Amino acid sequence: MAQTVFAPWNDPDEKPLIQFRGVTKRFGDFTAIDNLTQDIYAREFFALLGPSGCGKTTMMRMLAGFERPTEGQILIAGQDMSRVPPNKRAVNMMFQSYALFPHLSVWDNIAFGLKREGRDKDKIAARVEEMLRLTRLSKFAKRKPHQISGGQRQRVALARSLAKAPKLLLLDEPLGALDKKLRQDTQFELMDIQEKTGTTFVIVTHDQEEAMTVASRVAVMDEGQIIQVATPDQIYEAPNSVYVADFIGDVNIITGRAAPQGDKVAIRFAEGQPEIIGTTTKTFEPGQEIHFAIRPEKVAIDTEEPEDTPNKLRGKVLDIAYLGNISTYHVELPTGLIVKAQTANTRRISRRQITWEDTVWISWTDTAGVLLDR
Amino acid sequence: MKRFTWFNATALTLGFAFLYVPMIILIVYSFNSSKLVTVWAGFSTRWYGELLQNEEFLDAAWVTLKVAVMSSTIATVLGTMAALVLVRAGRFAGRTLFSGMIYAPLVMPEVITGLSLLLLFIGIGLERGVLTIVLAHTTFSMCYVSVVVSSRLVTFDRSLEEAALDLGCSPFEAFRLVTLPIIAPAVISGWLLAFTLSLDDLVIASFTTGPSATTLPIKIFSAVRLGVSPEINALSTLMIAVVTVGVIIASLVTKQAAIRQARDERMAERPA
Ligand SMILES: Nc1ncnc2c1ncn2[C@@H]1O[C@H](COP(=O)(O)OP(=O)(O)OP(=O)(O)O)[C@@H](O)[C@H]1O
Ligand SMILES: [Mg+2]
Numbered sequence: 031m032a033q034t035v036f037a038p039w040n041d042p043d044e045k046p047l048i049q050f051r052g053v054t055k056r057f058g059d060f061t062a063i064d065n066l067t068q069d070i071y072a073r074e075f076f077a078l079l080g081p082s083g084c085g086k087t088t089m090m091r092m093l094a095g096f097e098r099p100t101e102g103q104i105l106i107a108g109q110d111m112s113r114v115p116p117n118k119r120a121v122n123m124m125f126q127s128y129a130l131f132p133h134l135s136v137w138d139n140i141a142f143g144l145k146r147e148g149r150d151k152d153k154i155a156a157r158v159e160e161m162l163r164l165t166r167l168s169k170f171a172k173r174k175p176h177q178i179s180g181g182q183r184q185r186v187a188l189a190r191s192l193a194k195a196p197k198l199l200l201l202d203e204p205l206g207a208l209d210k211k212l213r214q215d216t217q218f219e220l221m222d223i224q225e226k227t228g229t230t231f232v233i234v235t236h237d238q239e240e241a242m243t244v245a246s247r248v249a250v251m252d253e254g255q256i257i258q259v260a261t262p263d264q265i266y267e268a269p270n271s272v273y274v275a276d277f278i279g280d281v282n283i284i285t286g287r288a289a290p291q292g293d294k295v296a297i298r299f300a301e302g303q304p305e306i307i308g309t310t311t312k313t314f315e316p317g318q319e320i321h322f323a324i325r326p327e328k329v330a331i332d333t334e335e336p337e338d339t340p341n342k343l344r345g346k347v348l349d350i351a352y353l354g355n356i357s358t359y360h361v362e363l364p365t366g367l368i369v370k371a372q373t374a375n376t377r378r379i380s381r382r383q384i385t386w387e388d389t390v391w392i393s394w395t396d397t398a399g400v401l402l403d404r
Numbered sequence: 405m406k407r408f409t410w411f412n413a414t415a416l417t418l419g420f421a422f423l424y425v426p427m428i429i430l431i432v433y434s435f436n437s438s439k440l441v442t443v444w445a446g447f448s449t450r451w452y453g454e455l456l457q458n459e460e461f462l463d464a465a466w467v468t469l470k471v472a473v474m475s476s477t478i479a480t481v482l483g484t485m486a487a488l489v490l491v492r493a494g495r496f497a498g499r500t501l502f503s504g505m506i507y508a509p510l511v512m513p514e515v516i517t518g519l520s521l522l523l524l525f526i527g528i529g530l531e532r533g534v535l536t537i538v539l540a541h542t543t544f545s546m547c548y549v550s551v552v553v554s555s556r557l558v559t560f561d562r563s564l565e566e567a568a569l570d571l572g573c574s575p576f577e578a579f580r581l582v583t584l585p586i587i588a589p590a591v592i593s594g595w596l597l598a599f600t601l602s603l604d605d606l607v608i609a610s611f612t613t614g615p616s617a618t619t620l621p622i623k624i625f626s627a628v629r630l631g632v633s634p635e636i637n638a639l640s641t642l643m644i645a646v647v648t649v650g651v652i653i654a655s656l657v658t659k660q661a662a663i664r665q666a667r668d669e670r671m672a673e674r675p676a
Contacts, residue, residue: 096566116569129567133585142581143571194571 036246037261038071045108047072047198047230048093053102055088055254062088064254065102075224075231077241079277080251086234087126088254090200093232094123106198122194126202126234128187130175136186137162137171143194161189164219166212181207188216192223201233205240213237217244238278242266250274266325271404275323280358282329282369284322288314288401295401297322300365307340310401324399329371331359332391333383342393345369347386359384361392427644434637441632451638461639464623467534468603469646471619475541476598482542483549483598484591490550491557509547517544518611525612532614540612541602548601549594556590600647 038044046069055063062085070076078086091097092104095116104111111119122143131139140161144154162168165185170178175186184207191199204220205213221244224231235241241248242262249259250273258270269275272283284306286299295314296305299322306322314320336342345361348368352375359371371392384390433441437448455461490503509517521540525532560583568578584591606621613622620643624636 094566094570096569115575116566117572117574121570123567123570125563125567127561127563129561129563131564131567131582131586133582142568146572146577190567190571 036073038074039069039247044071046070047074047107048232049103049105050089051103051105053092053099053104055085055092055097056100062254063092063099066254066256067102068249068256068259070230070232072230073224073228073246075221075233075244075246077245077248078232078234078251079236079238079241079248081277084251085254086251087202090123090202090232090234093198093200094121095119120197121200122191122196122198123200124187124191124202124204128175128183130183130186130190132175135172135174136167136178139175139186140189140193142190147194157193161193164192165189165216181209181212184208185216195227196229198230198232201231203234203236206236213240214243220244248278250277268400269323269402272321272323272402273404275400275402280326280370280372282324282326284324284367284369286320286322288318288320289316290314294396295320297401300363300367303343303363303365304341306399307396308399308401309397312401312403314401314403318403321402321404322399323402324394326358326370326372327356327374328394328398329369330393331361331371331373331384332393333388335391336393339393340396341398342391343369344389344391347384347388347390350384350386359390361390430637431641431644434634434641436634436637439634441634441637451634452642455635455638455642458635460618461620461623461635464618464620465639465642467617468620471534471537471541471609471617472599472602475538475545475602476595478538478542479546479549479598480591480595483546483594484553486546486550487554487557491554491560506547506550509544510551514544514605514607515611518608521608522611532612533616536612536614537609537617537619540608541598541605544605544608545598545601548597549591552594552597553587553590556587560587596651599650603643603647 048068048070050066050068053063053066054061066089078089080086088097092099093106095111095114098112106119106121131142134142137158140158141154144157149157158171159168162171165188167182167185167189170182170186175183178186184204188201188204191201201220205216208216217240220231223229231244233241233244245262247259248262248265249256250265251257252273258265258274260268265274265278269278275281276283284297284299286297286306289296289298289305290313291307294307294309296307297320298305308322330336330339335344343363345363347359348362349360351358351360354375356372356374359373361369361371363369369392433444434451435447435449436444437450438445486506490499490506493499518540521536521543525536525539530536564582564586565578568582569575573581604621605619606625609619610622613619620639624639627633627636
C-alpha cells in the first residue's frame with residue numbers, strides 16, 4: 031500500500047491551524063509585514079527563509095502574541111487571536127536571543143513553564159530530565175545560563191520551549207550556534223518530536239540546507255512578503271522567480287528575450303551565441319524579457335563537443351572549486367558570462383581531464399532549467 | 405585588589421580616612437568616661453547606660469525608626485512603580501512632564517519641600533505627627549528610589565518578560581518571578597537609600613513634625629545647641645550601628661535567596 035503523502039495544503043477539506051489574513055505590521059511608517067496571507071496546517075514543519083530584516087521574527091512575534099497586526103487578522107485553530115494575550119495561547123516560542131532567565135539554573139529555566147501549569151513535582155522533574163537528556167544538557171542542569179557556552183544556551187532555550195509540548199512551536203533560528211554534527215542530530219530529534227507529538231512547527235532558519243531537511247514546506251520571504259511557498263523539492267526545482275532561485279542553492283541565471291516555438295521557448299541572450307531551448311507550461315510573449323535558471327549540477331561539462339543535446343555552449347575554464355565530493359567549474363562564455371557546472375567526484379583518483387584555461391563544452395537538456403518571467 | 409601599587413594604596417587609605425576618621429573619633433569618645441567630650445578619661449560604657457534611661461531619646465529613636473521603615477517601604481513601592489511606567493510606557497502624552505515631576509524633588513531645596521508640605525498639611529487640616537513625617541519622607545525619597553530602579557530597568561531585557569508570558573505567566577507573575585528577582589539588588593539599594601535618607605533628615609522632619617513626634621536628628625540637633633554631651637556621642641554610635649546592621653542584614657537576605665537557589669539546584673541533580 032502506498033503511503034499517503036503529507037500534503038494538507040492540497041486538501042480543500044483540511045482546516046488550517048494558522049491563518050494569516052491580509053496581515054500588515056507597521057512600526058511607525060516602516061512596513062515590516064506587508065499584506066500577508068498564508069495558511070499553515072496542523073502537523074506541518076513550516077520553515078521561514080529570507081534575508082535579515084525581512085520580517086521573519088515579526089511574523090513569529092505576532093503568532094506568539096507580542097505584536098499586534100496593524101491590519102488584518104491572525105487566526106489559530108479558527109479563533110481570532112487579536113484579543114488573546116501571549117500567556118493564554120497554546121503557543122511556545124524559542125527566542126532568537128534565547129531570553130534565558132539569568133537568575134535561574136538551567137533546570138529551573140526548563141521547569142519554569144511546567145511549574146506555571148501547576149503540575150505536581152514528580153511529573154515536572156521527570157519532564158525536565160527528559161528535556162535535559164534530549165538536548166544533552168544533563169551535566170549542566172544546575173549551572174546558571176552565564177556559566178555555559180553559547181551552543182548550550184541555545185539548547186536550553188530549545189528545551190524550555192519544548193518542555194510544555196505545545197500545540198504550536200515557534201523556533202526562531204533554533205540551531206544556528208550548534209556545530210554541524212549536533213545540528214543534524216537535533217534536526218532529526220525535532221522531526222522525531224514532531225512525529226511523536228504532532229506538534230506544528232514554524233521555524234526560522236538562515237540555513238537552507240536545514241530548511242530543506244526538516245521542512246514540510248518552505249516559505250521564502252523578502253521585505254515583509256512571502257515570495258513563494260512550496261515543498262523543499264518544488265522550491266528547489268521549480269522556483270517561481272529569480273529571487274527564490276537565487277536564494278535557495280546555487281544557480282546560473284541567463285537573461286534574454288523569449289521566442290516561443292510550439293511547446294518550447296527559445297531564449298536569445300547574446301549576439302553570436304546559440305539560443306537556449308527550454309520547456310515550460312507558462313506562456314511567454316515573443317520578445318518578452320525572460321530569465322533562464324539552471325542549477326550547476328544540471329550543467330554537463332565536456333572537453334569534446336557533445337552530440338544530441340539541444341543546448342551546448344563553448345567556453346573557457348576560469349576557475350575550479352574542489353569541494354571533496356563535488357567540483358564546480360566556472361566556465362566563461364565568449365560574451366563574458368560565467369556559467370557554473372558541477373560534477374560529482376565519484377572516483378577517488380581520477381585523471382584530471384579538465385583544467386584551467388581549457389576550452390570546454392557545457393550542455394544541458396531542454397528540461398534541465400526553469401524559465402522565469404521575474 | 406588585583407594590582408597593588410603605592411599610588412592605589414595611598415589613595416585608598418586617604419579616601420577611607422577621610423570617610424571614617426570623624427566617625428571613629430565619635431565612636432571612641434562615646435566610650436569616654438569623662439563628662440567632658442574632648443578629654444579622654446578612660447574607657448566606660450556609662451553613657452550608654454544613661455542613654456537607656458533617657459526616655460526622651462528612646463522615644464525619639466523609636467519614632468525615627470518607625471518613620472524610616474514606613475516611608476522607605478512606601479517610597480520603594482511607589483518609586484519602583486514610577487520607574488516601571490517611565491521606562492516601559494514608551495512615549496505617552498505628558499511623559500516628559502511626568503518624569504520631570506518625579507525627579508524635581510531631587511534638586512528642590514529641602515527647605516522648599518518642607519515648607520510646601522507644611523503648608524499642605526495645614527491646608528488640609530492634617531494633624532502633624534508621625535504620619536505627616538512619613539508622608540513627607542515618602543515624597544522626597546521616592547524619587548531617589550525611582551532613579552536607582554529605572555537606571556537598572558533600562559538595561560533590563562524585555563524579552564525575558566515576554567518569555568515568561570510565553571510560558572504561561574500572567575503579567576503580574578512575570579514581574580514577580582522574573583523582573584523583580586533580577587532587579588532586586590536595585591530595589592534593595594533603593595530601599596536602603598530611602599531608609600538612610602529618612603534616618604538622618606533634619607530639615608523636612610522639622611517642618612512637618614508636631615509636638616507628638618520628635619525624631620532623633622531633631623532631638624540631637626536641639627540637644628547639641630546646649631552643648632555636645634557624651635550621651636549624644638553614644639546615641640550617634642548606636643545609629644551608626646543600626647545602619648551597619650541594616651546593611652549587613654540586607655546583604656544576608658540576598659545571600660539567603662542565593663542559598664535557597666542553590667538548594668533548588670541540588671534538587672535538579674540526580675545520581676547518574
Ligand atoms: N519594535 C520594532 N520597531 C521598529 N522596527 C522594528 C521593530 N521590530 C522589527 N523592526 C523592523 O522590522 C523589520 C523586520 O524585523 P525582523 O526582526 O522580523 O527581521 P528578521 O527577518 O527576523 O531578521 P533576522 O534574520 O536578522 O532576525 C526589520 O527591518 C526591523 O528593523
Ligand atoms: Mg529574526
